[in-house]
Amino acid sequence: MNSVVCISHVPDTESRIKVSGDGRHIDEAGLKFIVSPYDEFALEEAIRLKEKNGGDVTVVTYGPERAAQALRECLARGATKALHIKGESADADALGIAKVLAAAIRSVPHDIVFFGKQGVGTDNGLVGPMTAELLGYPQVNVVTHLEVADGKLTASREIEGAEEVIEAPLPAVITAQKGLNEPRYASLKGIMAAKKIAIDTKSVADLGLDESNILNQRVVFVSLQLPPEKAGGRKIDASDPAAAAQEIIKFIREEAKAL
């Protein structure tokens, strides 16, 4: 049983984001990057499958130089192989990224492909489903429980007021939701062993794709803006509690329009 897990390297969820000089990217200086949190569930599930059935877990990322760090972290947690497609993925839209990943996935043996349900930061949730379509594989998204046996999978996903159980033949694409499992910490032994695994590095061209068809295509970032600063709150004089209560209710009704 061989798995591929697609990993995106994203700014730490607690980062204070700054917009870069060109007004279209985030300023990466001093930012800490992490494995996108939903990808951690995807990776953990693949490692558990490997522990049960053997085989390889190949982690794949499409991204700049620094994204290799994400692959190394995944190797430390138990992935067995890593493939880095180098490129400025920040300038690719979801379909561009999916094209690159689909080509990368075809280049490694696999029975099942995992993604996080969305990449934290851009939060489009498109890359997994698009890649599945490009590969022509069945897909189950936002999965919270998974069984794999006898060449097929059974996956559960939460829907409004119920749980949906879906069967699909392999190979298939799964996008992982929180709750699928509890991801492990890297072990120190894993960190030392990961050093010995070479990351396979390729360019987009090595996959037989033309990068100019990937970058700045259908969806283009025109500009990136921070949300407006919060205005200061308003203080209500509390010396007369009854009057203060009146004023608060008036505010909720008329200004906040919450009642």
Add this chain to the structure above:
Amino acid sequence: MSFPGVDYMDIDSLYSEDELMVRQTVRDFVDEEVLPIIEHANREEKFPNHLIPKMAEMGLFGATIKEYDLPGLNNVAYGLIMQELERGDSGLRSFASVQSGLVMYPIYTYGSKEQRDYWIPKLAAGEKIGCFGLTEPDFGSNPGGMRTYARRDGNSWVLNGAKAWITNGSVADVAVVWAKCEGTIRGFIVEKGTPGFTTAYHMGKFSLRASVTSQLFFEDCRIPAENVLPETNGLKYPLGCLTQARYGIAWGGLGAAMAVYNTALEYSKSRIQFGGMPIASHQLVQNKLAWMVTEITKGQLLATQMGRLKDQGKLKPHHVSMGKMNNVNIALECARMARDILGANGVSDEYPVIRHMMNLESVKTYEGTHDIHNLIIGHAVTGIPAYNPPMSAQAEQEATERAAELAKK
């Protein structure tokens, strides 16, 4: 909240990628598993036992050992682990220090092959917990004066005496106990439940409350002859263990210092007094923050240099004394300053500062007190040992009598 680290002067550039990965892994563990529960554990005077299997699975026990399928980390990576654990709590770091530096280390270094093969995997897996019994009620800074003794009787050793202030004592499955024996000091492996071996908790500590501390009692406690650590022969052997643990404490102190500095820094930027400005805008407060970050940065350089020397086999015990003495001392000073900056909130366990401050009082004392390390450094630079003033006539007589008594037994 994940901890951003304290790195004023690109200290991280001194560490390799895997050293940083080790630190990040333990940092995440502390942020996610330790910080949410530690104040409660501290209040209740309970060690968080549920963390032991997780720590073992990560490979935190015996992390520098290569054999037995253990990680074989270098000493800087090991130090960074201790730093992060103590950023959580000194009690947690103490647990790991004792297990790795004071129990696995002597068994691995001074033990027989059978002892190593039996104990190292179990201790690494956290299946067995260890403790280290050197201090006695009457002998702390001067362990060479210990009274606990072991007598050979046929195919066994018989232990008599008492140990005090032993971390993990009452919860340990195995104790590495140091005793006088045939004119020297040797180490013995004593298993929990051995007849004649009992323990009692030191309750009511106001420091290291989340760590178990106990007395150990040996009354005609009979252990098999093969339970002696064969290589041990003199005070230098337990002191060799202490050098390991002290090395880790020098890093641990930095972790506690970082925790309190970071808390004080954030607090001072958000606490408003006088004229709508945060207290961080006052020179007196900045002076404290500047002192803290300067001392932490110096401490990082000291610890890192110790680690590099240790990896090259060049680290001397008197170097470790400087690291332990300095880094714990500045950590305690940082904790006191942070406590001050937090005002009344500084005495509440809603913030980690008072807990670290109280913990560090123990850390200043154990593993060689601050002053004893001063004397070790003094000895190293002057060549004159100043630990042992001339004996009073009465003490000399008592020592002679004791020796005679021991000889009779």
